[in-house]
Amino acid sequence: MQDIIEYFKKRTGFKPTPEQVELLNFLVDNSIKNGMVSCGRGFSKTLCSAIAFLWYAEKSLEEYPLNLMIVSPQDTMYSYVNDYFNSPALLENRIKKGVYTEVPVEGFELKNGTKAFTKPATGKVRSNRADILFIDEAADVPEAVIKSAMQCLRGSINRLILVSTPHKKGYFNDRALEPEKFGYQMKRFSSETCPWLTQTIERDKHELSKAEYAIEVEGRPPTKKERSFFSSPHITSCTHPEILKNGGPKSKIEIGIDFAFSPCATALMVIERLGVKTRILYLKQWKKTSREIMVPEIEKLCEKWGPDVIKADSMPLEYKQFFTANSTLKIEWVSSRVYKTEMLTQLQRKIREHNLEIPENRKDLIMQLRRYRLGETTRNDDLVDALAFANLELPKFEKKKGFFEPIVGNF
Numbered sequence: 001m002q003d004i005i006e007y008f009k010k011r012t013g014f015k016p017t018p019e020q021v022e023l024l025n026f027l028v029d030n031s032i033k034n035g036m037v038s039c040g041r042g043f044s045k046t047l048c049s050a051i052a053f054l055w056y057a058e059k060s061l062e063e064y065p066l067n068l069m070i071v072s073p074q075d076t077m078y079s080y081v082n083d084y085f086n087s088p089a090l091l092e093n094r095i096k097k098g099v100y101t102e103v104p105v106e107g108f109e110l111k112n113g114t115k116a117f118t119k120p121a122t123g124k125v126r127s128n129r130a131d132i133l134f135i136d137e138a139a140d141v142p143e144a145v146i147k148s149a150m151q152c153l154r155g156s157i158n159r160l161i162l163v164s165t166p167h168k169k170g171y172f173n174d175r176a177l178e179p180e181k182f183g184y185q186m187k188r189f190s191s192e193t194c195p196w197l198t199q200t201i202e203r204d205k206h207e208l209s210k211a212e213y214a215i216e217v218e219g220r221p222p223t224k225k226e227r228s229f230f231s232s233p234h235i236t237s238c239t240h241p242e243i244l245k246n247g248g249p250k251s252k253i254e255i256g257i258d259f260a261f262s263p264c265a266t267a268l269m270v271i272e273r274l275g276v277k278t279r280i281l282y283l284k285q286w287k288k289t290s291r292e293i294m295v296p297e298i299e300k301l302c303e304k305w306g307p308d309v310i311k312a313d314s315m316p317l318e319y320k321q322f323f324t325a326n327s328t329l330k331i332e333w334v335s336s337r338v339y340k341t342e343m344l345t346q347l348q349r350k351i352r353e354h355n356l357e358i359p360e361n362r363k364d365l366i367m368q369l370r371r372y373r374l375g376e377t378t379r380n381d382d383l384v385d386a387l388a389f390a391n392l393e394l395p396k397f398e399k400k401k402g403f404f405e406p407i408v409g410n411f
Helices: 004-012 018-027 047-058 076-085 143-150 171-177 194-205 210-216 230-236 293-305 317-326 338-351 363-371 380-393
Strands: 034-039 067-072 095-100 106-110 114-122 132-135 159-164 185-189 251-258 266-274 275-285 307-313 332-334 356-359
Touching: 004 018, 004 047, 004 363, 018 034, 018 185, 034 047, 047 067, 047 076, 047 106, 047 132, 047 159, 067 143, 067 293, 076 132, 095 293, 106 159, 106 230, 106 293, 114 380, 132 143, 159 171, 159 293, 171 230, 194 210, 194 307, 194 363, 230 338, 230 356, 230 363, 251 293, 275 293, 275 363, 275 380, 307 317, 307 363, 332 338, 338 356, 356 363, 363 380
Parallel strands: 034 159, 034 185, 067 114, 067 132, 132 159, 251 307, 275 356, 307 332
Antiparallel strands: 095 106, 106 114, 251 266, 266 275
16 A cells, blocks of 8 residues: 555545655644644645545555544535545445445545545434544534544544534544643644645735734734734624615714824724614725824814714824814714724624625725724724724723823814
């Protein structure tokens, strides 16, 4: 029987990368009883797992029959098994009774009694027996199903192999953070090592947040510091193709302004509040623009939108002083130094409950929301802060003793 590397080359026609060589050897190492593989997307972890699955099946013809089992929420791994089953045609004349149907994909049985089959991640796995169990896309498989599938393992080999990208909280990600604590040996591989993904990786560096890059490219759960303050799936649920002003008796127009601290820009956000729902109607940024030019533009925008309230950051102080001396706008000045966390928490709740409507064409705002992390002071966050000011519900706040400036005041 060929070693796994030569077998991979013969089955696929591909030459594995050094990292894939390491993965393939890990997948067929019977001394590792509890194995985990955490990879970035596009690394070909599922293809490697499928070839290891076939290698075990063919090797069993020279030794003793095995029960090989795949549990997966998708059929990708077994599709690879099917694709490479007869490439080259090494196993077809050893099939006992042809291909038989297992829900939702197919399985096979060899003449020596080796059985290979797959089960969906629905929990109905208890009645099966396995010597080697692959759980593909394990981050998508519920913990109860994984633990139920473990009970199918019997015999001296008794191997459990979890394979996934760590994109979801749950059993797989918990163990990917501390594999040794849970009795696992883990291999992690980054997609950065894949030459066929060079262009994709370069794009990801610009498009993904630190947390998303850690998951999708580096194949690791993000650290607490890397995690975005606003959940990416919730942001996606809040995006809409077209957002128009609703109007009506319940409509309330509010404007939030965040003034520039380098390297950020000054930003203005116009929202329409409709009960618990909030719509983003307009946003604008001023980068390296003098106050003498910017203030008249802000006045014109406020005249156009006719807001019920304008809320602005009281820092830097020179902006407040300039507006007070040169503008007739009635502004509620908010001390972000005191209430920044509460403002962001209100906005976080609005997004989590899907009560904010974000224009899907405003990629700049969406990207800032995805990358926002509480406590960092050098990020490009002006649009998020302007939105937080606009979304702030003033009646929920009271003046805090010990601060020279109250949270709000009319000027």
